[in-house]
Amino acid sequence: MVLGVEISAISLLLLLASSASAQDGVFDIKKYNPKADIAEALSAAFKDACASATPSKVVVPAGEYTMGPVDMKGPCKSTVEVQVDGNLKAPAEPKGEPGWVSFEYIDGLTFSGKGVFDGQGHIAWANNNCNKNPNCKSFPLNFRFTSLKHALIKDLTSKDSKNFHVNVINCENVTFQNFVIDAPAESLNTDGIHMGRSKDIKIIDSKIGTGDDCISLGDGSEQVTVTGVTCGPGHGISIGSLGRYDNEQPVRGVFVKNCILKNTDNGVRIKSWPAMKGGEASDIHFEDITMENVTNPVIIDQEYCPWNQCTKDAPSKVKISNVSFKNIKGTTNTPEAVKIICSSALPCEQVELNGIDLKYTGTQGPAKSECKNAKLTITGTLNPPGC
Numbered sequence: 001m002v003l004g005v006e007i008s009a010i011s012l013l014l015l016l017a018s019s020a021s022a023q024d025g026v027f028d029i030k031k032y033n034p035k036a037d038i039a040e041a042l043s044a045a046f047k048d049a050c051a052s053a054t055p056s057k058v059v060v061p062a063g064e065y066t067m068g069p070v071d072m073k074g075p076c077k078s079t080v081e082v083q084v085d086g087n088l089k090a091p092a093e094p095k096g097e098p099g100w101v102s103f104e105y106i107d108g109l110t111f112s113g114k115g116v117f118d119g120q121g122h123i124a125w126a127n128n129n130c131n132k133n134p135n136c137k138s139f140p141l142n143f144r145f146t147s148l149k150h151a152l153i154k155d156l157t158s159k160d161s162k163n164f165h166v167n168v169i170n171c172e173n174v175t176f177q178n179f180v181i182d183a184p185a186e187s188l189n190t191d192g193i194h195m196g197r198s199k200d201i202k203i204i205d206s207k208i209g210t211g212d213d214c215i216s217l218g219d220g221s222e223q224v225t226v227t228g229v230t231c232g233p234g235h236g237i238s239i240g241s242l243g244r245y246d247n248e249q250p251v252r253g254v255f256v257k258n259c260i261l262k263n264t265d266n267g268v269r270i271k272s273w274p275a276m277k278g279g280e281a282s283d284i285h286f287e288d289i290t291m292e293n294v295t296n297p298v299i300i301d302q303e304y305c306p307w308n309q310c311t312k313d314a315p316s317k318v319k320i321s322n323v324s325f326k327n328i329k330g331t332t333n334t335p336e337a338v339k340i341i342c343s344s345a346l347p348c349e350q351v352e353l354n355g356i357d358l359k360y361t362g363t364q365g366p367a368k369s370e371c372k373n374a375k376l377t378i379t380g381t382l383n384p385p386g387c
């Protein structure tokens with residue numbers, strides 16, 4: 001059996017030669033001689049995994065690490081999983097990179113693990129003057145997901161991002177599951193998950209606490225499902241703002257169900273800028289939502305104009321239609337629990353209020369619901385009354 005021994009020795013040598021770092025398609029960053037900053041090791045491991053003709057996995061094992069910006073770019077030869085169980089810290093002082101961790105042009109990505117991605121945003125928030133200066137310096141996002149198809153992002157935590165935690169652009173079929181976003185209420189401009197020009201996006205069983213919108217849907221968001229999400233602190237779940245830029249794509253088909261909003265500014269909201277540009281938001285449905293101590297729990301605001309960046313002298317050119325708010329319960333801390341303020345030029349059509357029961361907990365009562373320029377259907381309870 002000398003021959004057999006020789007053959008297995010040769011195949012062992014071939015195996016070692018063909019892949020210095022992978023075993024069964026697993027690319028552990030520890031095999032890439034990581035330095036104090038693991039950015040290079042992770043990039044190299046991803047590159048090898050991406051070149052693998054069979055499904056592969058990159059692993060960042062449990063531990064504490066620092067890491068500079070990493071851009072993981074496809075197309076890859078097969079599906080890739082990136083499993084991060086370690087806790088990563090971003091550089092406190094960024095060098096102008098748009099994002100800290102970026103994934104681009106990958107078909108079949110799983111991004112998973114127990115890891116916490118700490119963006120170390122405190123310095124950035126303190127220096128953020130974007131509410132006064134439209135040309136303000138922009139800080140990196142924790143995660144950029146660009147042009148992905150069929151991706152699953154699960155179990156990870158995004159903490160203290162310097163800017164938005166997550167931006168999903170030009171993606172299709174991306175699911176966030178058991179994803180955690182954790183930043184304080186005072187962190188400026190830190191939207192949780194923002195998406196735009198993307199289709200078939202799901203956010204499931206996730207916990208989002210941050211200083212701006214928990215979830216925001218920009219133009220071109222289609223077929224979006226949000227279920228089992230707890231939001232707070234934060235500015236709620238928002239469609240828009242729309243109508244600010246030229247050539248915005250419609251937002252169509254949004255289902256938000258079984259969510260809890262806790263101590264948030266705004267609950268569920270659709271917002272568009274007055275005057276300015278056109279746009280469309282349709283087929284948007286909010287159902288089985290619990291509000292706990294929320295400011296403006298139910299709101300369509302077509303006069304959205306923060307920091308006086310616009311004039312309100314002309315109505316919004318964004319058309320809103322087929323919107324329902326069903327079974328929305330809990331408490332509000334402003335007397336205006338329901339506020340449907342649509343455009344006088346393009347009134348909202350097919351807006352349904354069905355089973356709204358919001359108790360006002362403050363002292364500036366009485367509470368009321370207010371509706372303007374909307375074709376409404378009201379069924380079941382409407383508490384507080386109005387509209």
Ligand SMILES: *[C@@H]1O[C@H](CO)[C@@H](O)[C@H](O)[C@H]1NC(C)=O
Binds near residue numbers: 151
């Ligand atoms: C969406 O992506 C997942 C992988 O995350 C895949 O299993 C599923 O089949 C895809 N769905 C569609 C409709 O392509």
Ligand SMILES: *[C@@H]1O[C@H](CO)[C@@H](O)[C@H](O)[C@H]1NC(C)=O
Binds near residue numbers: 282283
């Ligand atoms: C309203 O939206 C729902 C969900 O997308 C859709 O099934 C329905 O056809 C829409 N109704 C109209 C009249 O557009």
Ligand SMILES: *[C@@H]1O[C@H](CO)[C@@H](O)[C@H](O)[C@H]1NC(C)=O
Binds near residue numbers: 264293295333
């Ligand atoms: C309710 O919300 C208000 C305003 O956001 C906040 O000041 C207050 O602390 C909250 N109350 C509780 C019990 O969390």
